[in-house]
Amino acid sequence: MSLLSRFCLLAGLIITSTNAAEYSQGRVFASADQLAVLDFQARAATENRLLNDRLETLLPELMAATELDMWLVINREYAEDPVYFTLVPQPTFAARRTTMLVFVRNDDGKVERLSVNRYPLGEPYDSAWAGGNLDDQWQALGELIANKDPRKIGINVSRDWPVADGLTEGLHQRLLDVLPESLEQRLVSAEDLVIRWVETRSVAELEVYPQVVSLARAVIAEAFSNQVITPGVTTTDEVAWYIRNRFAELQLPIWFMPYVTLQRQGFNCADEQAFCGQSGHTIQRGDVLHTDVGICYLKLCTDTQEMAYVLPLNATEVPDELVAALGKGNQWQDQLTGNFSSGRSGNEVLANTIAASEASQLNSSTYTHPLGFYGHAPGPTIGMWDNQGPTPIRGDWPVYPNTAYAIEGNVKVPVKLWDNQNVQIMLEQSAYFDGETVHYLAGRQTQWHVIR
Numbered sequence: 001m002s003l004l005s006r007f008c009l010l011a012g013l014i015i016t017s018t019n020a021a022e023y024s025q026g027r028v029f030a031s032a033d034q035l036a037v038l039d040f041q042a043r044a045a046t047e048n049r050l051l052n053d054r055l056e057t058l059l060p061e062l063m064a065a066t067e068l069d070m071w072l073v074i075n076r077e078y079a080e081d082p083v084y085f086t087l088v089p090q091p092t093f094a095a096r097r098t099t100m101l102v103f104v105r106n107d108d109g110k111v112e113r114l115s116v117n118r119y120p121l122g123e124p125y126d127s128a129w130a131g132g133n134l135d136d137q138w139q140a141l142g143e144l145i146a147n148k149d150p151r152k153i154g155i156n157v158s159r160d161w162p163v164a165d166g167l168t169e170g171l172h173q174r175l176l177d178v179l180p181e182s183l184e185q186r187l188v189s190a191e192d193l194v195i196r197w198v199e200t201r202s203v204a205e206l207e208v209y210p211q212v213v214s215l216a217r218a219v220i221a222e223a224f225s226n227q228v229i230t231p232g233v234t235t236t237d238e239v240a241w242y243i244r245n246r247f248a249e250l251q252l253p254i255w256f257m258p259y260v261t262l263q264r265q266g267f268n269c270a271d272e273q274a275f276c277g278q279s280g281h282t283i284q285r286g287d288v289l290h291t292d293v294g295i296c297y298l299k300l301c302t303d304t305q306e307m308a309y310v311l312p313l314n315a316t317e318v319p320d321e322l323v324a325a326l327g328k329g330n331q332w333q334d335q336l337t338g339n340f341s342s343g344r345s346g347n348e349v350l351a352n353t354i355a356a357s358e359a360s361q362l363n364s365s366t367y368t369h370p371l372g373f374y375g376h377a378p379g380p381t382i383g384m385w386d387n388q389g390p391t392p393i394r395g396d397w398p399v400y401p402n403t404a405y406a407i408e409g410n411v412k413v414p415v416k417l418w419d420n421q422n423v424q425i426m427l428e429q430s431a432y433f434d435g436e437t438v439h440y441l442a443g444r445q446t447q448w449h450v451i452r
Helices: 003-011 040-057 059-065 134-148 169-178 191-199 203-223 236-249 320-337 346-359
Strands: 070-076 098-105 111-116 126-129 153-155 187-189 259-263 288-293 304-310 363-366 369-371 403-415 421-433 438-440 449-451
Touching: 040 059, 040 203, 059 098, 059 111, 059 191, 070 134, 070 169, 098 134, 111 134, 126 134, 134 169, 203 236, 203 288, 203 304, 203 421, 236 259, 236 288, 288 421, 304 320, 320 346, 320 363, 320 403, 320 421, 346 363, 403 438
Parallel strands: 070 153, 111 126, 153 187, 304 449
Antiparallel strands: 070 098, 098 111, 259 288, 288 304, 304 421, 363 403, 369 403, 403 421, 421 438
């Protein structure tokens, strides 16, 4: 079985032919009750297995690619480095007092993983020092660095990337205090390494990522059904709180409050309007619904937006115009994902997507971002909702293989059903780029959710 076939099997994708009304990788969910969720003990064991695999397989490759001989991750309780929790075994809830991680790339390409901590972390780190006071700890770190004599020492300082700017001013100064001037001159920003570490997905992570995304999509399917919504009674806010409470019941943390909006005939949706949905309303028959949901599970985060339609009385099917409008959203997705190419910048992907949409007369807006350890992860920004032009620095970052994205954006389509008022199709699905092709991690929405 090919790698692509194996991935599609893991993700549970339905591969179909593509024409004007049918798009590939569609998948329909019914309920999260059909999906397994690990208890906290099993989660910790799984997360540690994934971490060990990343440290063994990815970190040596990335340190070599970014030409760092040593990487320091130094932080303290209440001010943890953003990258810290991606590097430590579970259960870990804080950087106890001051925690120092030291990664040393040896001549054979292997990376030593050391800790200089009062409280040793244990596997997968070897303790280079433990047990003394804070001054002793800093002195031990200085001596360790001097003994290893690295040519380039990466530290987490960055003007432009918050995830790579975790070394506080106070800790930075203490580091300088224990280093001789000759070693101070070897300190460089670990910015490139941090971004590559956070954005790169391992083969082992891709084994489990489809399940994480499936859980998010399945809860949306529950929320956008008559199990939750009674037309004329249920409000958009009540549906949003159902989603939040359902994730709490499943013990799945959210990374932002879910929200639900609606569109209906008579609600303005101009071509230049960024977002057309409104919240705080009672859901009525004939409404178009939208939600935006994000969870993190097994350290992997999702970001999902889907659409629903509330059938009018005596109606049995979604109107053809709305079916076609959702198809336009899928068409925009294909235009975007078809422009992913290794080495191409986020700004270039955006420009090509806009050109494709204009050529096909699609009124689209693209604001796609990387996914992984964070819902808004570092990597190439591909448009922003309030800027459809180039994004400096983050938009200049290139697309790399083995990276994940929230394929996010919208199209506006005028429908005769609403006297040529626009309906805005807002879609977002978690996907993976293997270096050649974008694959949706748990399929994508190609059919309306229907409330009867």
